[in-house]
Amino acid sequence: MRLLQFGDSMLPVGSFSFSNGLESAIQQGIVHDPDSLERFVRTATRQSATTDGIALLEAFRAARVNDPARIWRADHAVFLRKLNEEMRTMTVRMGRKLAEMAVKVLDASDVGEWLSAIKRGETPGTYPVGQALVFATLDLEERDAFAVHQYGLASMMLGASLRLMKIDYLDAQAILYRINGEVEADYERVADRSLDDMASFSPVIDVLAAVHVRARVRLFMN
Incomplete structure (x- = not known):
């Protein structure tokens, strides 16, 4: 039940924005159509697996052995690999809201310490690290934490697609189903990697995020 609650795509931490x-x-x-949408979302989730996903697993394992310095390193690793302003804003805004929610709902001391460090400016407070700490607090499995992160990204983007383009919700659900089926393979691919192995190559996505910051017409936040 905790996995369902904190893995809900409607979890109110701002991802819908x-x-x-x-x-x-x-x-x-x-x-411009379901096929190009699926390719775009799949690219995003694969890049996420080899960046945010690795840091999430590292932070989760660090939380299990109560190693705050290791958690902070993972947090900085995520932030420093966000090449543009919009992606940095997204991850820290959602991360902080998740931490505030976890402190209130779970009374999670580890998350509370992390939130205090965020407020002091000692660590950026990225969303995947927040997810790792929440799931470690709940004593759930790291595979579940990784899966929730990947699902949340795909779900966020496909939810946005329904508001941005002419697409049938059935097509969006079919895309989500196929991409969810790849999460296990993504986990196996990165489970043994370290923070030094974090890497991505998605120049088109990076450029588009930069373009969005200066767009004159926007439905979503930058």
């Missing part, structure tokens, strides 16, 4: 570059992709014609 961002499109992860999808709005610009649609405006620029890169995404």
Whole structure:
């Protein structure tokens, strides 16, 4: 039940406010139908697995052995790999809201310490690290934490697609189903990697996120 609650795509931490570059992709014609949408979302989730996903697993394991310095390193690693302002804003805004919610709902001391460090400016407070701490507090499995993160990203983007383009909700659900089926393979691919192995190459997504910051017409936040 805790997995369902904290893995809910409607968890009120602000993910509904961002499109992860999808709005610009649609405006620029890169995404224009279900096939191009699926390719775009799949690219985002695969890049997430090899960056945020690795840091999430590292932070989760660090929380299990009560190693705050290791958690902070994972947090900084996520933040420093966000190449543009919009992605940095998204991850720290959602991370902080998740921490505040966890402190109030779970009375989670580890998350409370992390939130205090965020407020002191000692660590940025990224969303995947927040998820790791919440799931470690709940004594759930690291596979579940990783799966929730990947699902949340795909769900966020596909939810945005329903508001941004002409697409049947059935097509969106079919895309989500197929991408969810790849999460186990993504976990196996990165489970043994370290923070030094975090890497991504998605220049089109990076450029689109930068374009979105200066867009004159926007439905989603930058």
